[in-house]
Amino acid sequence: MTAPTPRRTLLALAVAAATAATLPTAGRAAAATGAPAGTAGTAAATGTVDNRFWYTHAHWRAGTHRGTTAVDGARPGLEIAAPAGRTDYTDPHTGRKSTWEYAAWTSPVHRSSVPATEAIASWNARTPAGTWIQTELRVTYPDGTTGPWYVMGRWAAGDGDIRRTSVDGQGDGRTTVWTDTLAVRTPAAAAGVRITHWQLRLTLYRRPGTNGGPTVWLAGAMASAVPDRFTVPASTPSGRAHELKVPRYSQEVHTGQYPEYDNGGEAWCSPTSSQMIIEYWGRKPSAAALAWVDPAYADPQVCHAARSTYDAAYKGCGNWPFNAAYAATYRDMAGVVTRLGSLTDLETLVAAGIPAITSQSFLREELTGAGYGTAGHLMTVIGFTAAGDVVANDPNSADNTAVRRVYKRREWENVWLRTKRRNAEGKTVSGSGGVCYLYAPARPTAAQIAALRQVGVL
Numbered sequence: 300m301t302a303p304t305p306r307r308t309l310l311a312l313a314v315a316a317a318t319a320a321t322l323p324t325a326g327r328a329a330a331a332t333g334a335p336a337g338t339a340g341t342a343a344a345t346g347t348v349d350n351r352f353w354y355t356h357a358h359w360r361a362g363t364h365r366g367t368t369a370v371d372g373a374r375p376g377l378e379i380a381a382p383a384g385r386t387d388y389t390d391p392h393t394g395r396k397s398t399w400e401y402a403a404w405t406s407p408v409h410r411s412s413v414p415a416t417e418a419i420a421s422w423n424a425r426t427p428a429g430t431w432i433q434t435e436l437r438v439t440y441p442d443g444t445t446g447p448w449y450v451m452g453r454w455a456a457g458d459g460d461i462r463r464t465s466v467d468g469q470g471d472g473r474t475t476v477w478t479d480t481l482a483v484r485t486p487a488a489a490a491g492v493r494i495t496h497w498q499l500r501l502t503l504y505r506r507p508g509t510n511g512g513p514t515v516w517l518a519g520a521m522a523s524a525v526p527d528r529f530t531v532p533a534s535t536p537s538g539r540a541h542e543l544k545v546p547r548y549s550q551e552v553h554t555g556q557y558p559e560y561d562n563g564g565e566a567w568c569s570p571t572s573s574q575m576i577i578e579y580w581g582r583k584p585s586a587a588a589l590a591w592v593d594p595a596y597a598d599p600q601v602c603h604a605a606r607s608t609y610d611a612a613y614k615g616c617g618n619w620p621f622n623a624a625y626a627a628t629y630r631d632m633a634g635v636v637t638r639l640g641s642l643t644d645l646e647t648l649v650a651a652g653i654p655a656i657t658s659q660s661f662l663r664e665e666l667t668g669a670g671y672g673t674a675g676h677l678m679t680v681i682g683f684t685a686a687g688d689v690v691a692n693d694p695n696s697a698d699n700t701a702v703r704r705v706y707k708r709r710e711w712e713n714v715w716l717r718t719k720r721r722n723a724e725g726k727t728v729s730g731s732g733g734v735c736y737l738y739a740p741a742r743p744t745a746a747q748i749a750a751l752r753q754v755g756v757l
Contacts, residue, residue: 346413346640347413347523347524347525347526347638347640348413348521348522348523348525348637348638348639348640348755349411349412349413349415349521349522349523350519350520350521350635350637350755350756350757351409351519351520351522352421352517352518352519352520352635353406353499353517353518353519354375354516354517354518354519354633355375356369356370356371356375358375359375359376359377359404361406361407362404362405362406362407363404363405364380364402364404365383365402365403365404365405366379366380366381366382366383366384366401366402366403367379367380367402367403367404367501367503368380370514374516374631374741375516376514376515376516377404377501377503377514377515377518378503378511378512378513378514378515379400379401379402379503379505379511379512379513380402381402382400382401382402382505383401383402383403384400384401385398385399385400385401385507386398386399386401387399388461388504390461390462391462391464391612392462392464392611392612393462397460397461398507399504399505399506399507400504400505400506400507400508400509400512401502401503401504401505402502402503402512403500403501403502403503404500404501404503404515405498405499405500405501406498406499406500406518406519407498408439408496408497408498409496409497409498409499409520410495410496411494411495411496411497411522413522413523413524414493414494414495414524415483415493415494415495415522415523415524416482416483416488416493416494416523416524416525417480417481417482417483417494417522417523417524417525418436418438418480418481418494418497418520418521418522418523419451419479419480419481419520419521419523419619419620419636419734420434420436420451420452420479420481420499420518420519420520420620421517421518421519421520421521421620421623421624421634421635421636422434422452422454422501422515422517422518422519422620422623422624423515423516423517423518423623423624423627423632423633423634424454424456424513424514424515424516424518424624424627425456425513425514425516425628426454426455426456426457426513427511427512427513428457428459428460429460429505429506429509430455430460430503430504430505430506430511430512430513431453431454431455431460431461431504431513432453432454432455432501432502432503432504432513432515433450433452433453433454433501433502433504434450434451434452434454434499434500434501434518434620435448435449435450435451435499435500435501435502436448436449436451436481436497436498436499436500436520437449437497437498437500438474438481438494438495438496438497439494439495439496439497440473440492440493440494440495441491441492441493441495446471446473446474447469447471448500449466449469449474449476449481450465450466450469450476451465451476451479451481451620452464452465452466452479452618452620452621452624453465453466454621454624456607456624456625456628457607458606458609462611463609463610463611463621464610464611464612465478465479465610465612465613465618466612467612470484472484472486472487473487473492474487474492474494478610478612478613478618479618479619479620479621479636480619481494493524494522497520497522499518499519499520501515501518503515516627516633516741517627517633517635519635521635521636521637521638523638523732525638525718525732525733526718527718527719528717528718528719529717529719529720529721530713530717531641531712531713531716531717532641533709533712534641534642534643534712535643535687536642536646536683536686536687536708537643537646537650537683537687538685538687539646539650539683539685540682540683540684540685541646541649541650541682541683542681542682542683542690543579543649543652543654543681543682544579545575545576545578545579545654545679545681545692546574546575546578546579547575547692547699547700547702547703548571548574548575548598548601548692548694548699548702549571549694549695549696549697549698549699549701549702550564550565550566550567550568550571550601550694550695551564551565551694551695551696551697551698552564552597552598552601552698552699553565553567553571553596553598553601553602553605556593556596556602557602557605557606560605560606560609560616561605561609561614561615561616561617564601564602564605566615566616566617567601567604567605567616567694568617568676568677568678568694568695569608569616569617569619569622569656569677570601570604570605570607570608570616570622570625571601571604571605571694572656572677572678572679572692572694572736573604573608573622573625573626573656573736573738574600574601574603574604575679575692575694576626576654576656576679576736576738577604577626577629577632577738578600579654580629580632580738580739580740582629582630582632583600584600584603588603589603598699604616604625607625607628608621608622608625609621617675617677619636619658619734619736620636622634622636622656622736623635623636623736623738626736626738627738631740631741631742632738632739632740632741633738633739633740633741634736634737634738634739635736635737635756636734636735636736637734637735637737637756638732638733638734638735639655639733639735639754639755640716640733640754640755641712641716642683642687642689642708642711642712644753644754644755645657645680645683645689645735646683646687647750647753647754648737648750648751648754649680649681649682649683650750651744651746651747651749651750651751652744652746652747653737653739653743653747653750653751654679654680654681655679655680655735655736655737656677656678656679656680656735656736656737656738657677657678657679657680657715657731657733657734657735658675658676658677658715658731658734658735659673659675659676659678659711659714659715659730659731660673660674660675660676660714660720660728660729660730660731661673661714661720662720662721662722662723665710665713665714665720666706666707666710666711666714667706667707667710668704668705668706668707669693669695669704669706671695672723673695674722674728675731676695677694677736678691678692678693678694678695679691679692679694681703683708684705686708687708688705688706688707688708688711689705689706689707689708689711689712690703690704690705691703691704691705691706691711692704714730715730715731715733716730716732716733717730717732718730718731718732737751737756739751
């Protein structure tokens with residue numbers, strides 16, 4: 300179970316007026332043609348959500364290059380060809396100042412198919428020792444003006460060169476950044492401000508005088524305009540039972556371990572869920588990667604996942620894009636953050652063999668069988684009963700054997716998809732509005748491609 304996160308509550312208040320004011324038309328924008336090379340693709344929208352990701356050689360050749368180059372092969376990507384310059388970076392979390400060579404790529408401008416109030420970036424990259432990347436977003440408003448470049452993450456797979464970090468305190472009076480989410484502010488939302496277009500900028504860094512550098516395989520964002528709501532429409536169950544064999548890990552087993560990473564395992568719902576899905580796909584950290592973990596600890600890979608997703612500014616392991624980026628550090632894996640529109644979408648994915656990690660918040664009495672309440676919690680959806688109830692691996696369990704749960708469909712649907720709720724004190728606070736992480740092989744099967752297209756991710 301995750302401790303209350305003020306930035307999520309503030310975010311809900313910031314976008315409430317916007318989501319109430321504009322309801323986009325239903326429908327789905329045309330998806331890109333051709334076989335995808337990753338779990339996410341181009342400009343697919345499902346009513347309130349628009350996904351746009353770059354991942355093919357043609358994608359990387361587009362846009363503006365400043366010292367970067369598109370590389371082809373089994374998994375196309377973006378790399379440094381010749382540095383555009385050098386810069387100094389003082390890590391705010393260590394105080395260490397270092398000089399880096401850099402190169403940058405700026406995407407074409409993407410027109411959102413929904414009048415968005417939020418945008419969340421995702422990226423998949425390889426960052427060998429001595430390298431890191433920065434991801435930025437810049438949005439355009441209905442009056443045609445463009446906002447500043449916002450840092451959406453400074454990221455490396457390890458923590459030896461820089462501390463992985465989000466950057467709070469960014470804003471222009473109309474939009475702001477809450478850890479991993481770019482959102483329209485409340486006064487601007489009331490005035491009709493929306494995100495109509497956006498651009499992505501990637502900056503790749505390496506030690507001066509070295510060869511190679513990072514490789515970015517996938518990058519983009521999900522823009523959304525989820526309506527402001529306490530309850531959501533009920534979906535119709537498919538009537539087909541299906542359950543995926545996903546490993547079961549409890550975060551509670553790790554309570555008190557490595558408190559420097561978000562106070563220890565009790566708050567590790569996100570990395571624990573990520574590790575379950577990564578291992579479902581047959582990937583696991585090497586013995587060398589786990590050598591730092593106390594050998595007395597069970598499931599050391601969960602400790603590794605917590606360290607590998609920790610955001611030094613947020614002081615937690617629940618940064619959504621950092622979790623997706625961690626999943627993609629494994630062989631031929633891809634991961635993105637998006638929103639889905641219904642449990643029907645989740646049933647479609649599960650039927651194709653794709654589990655999902657979902658974000659929800661609720662009072663104890665709102666989710667029968669949970670036995671707890673939470674201001675924000677991640678769990679994995681691994682299946683459905685014939686009646687349509689949700690089969691979940693819930694990491695907030697006493698031990699690994701207790702992780703599998705079955706939750707009532709209507710209750711679970713509402714606590715996941717709503718954007719507003721009442722807390723125990725009766726105050727209006729946030730809900731995730733259908734946020735989920737999707738991890739899958741970089742080359743999905745034909746059935747998985749079809750499912751991802753059907754739910755609007757491809």
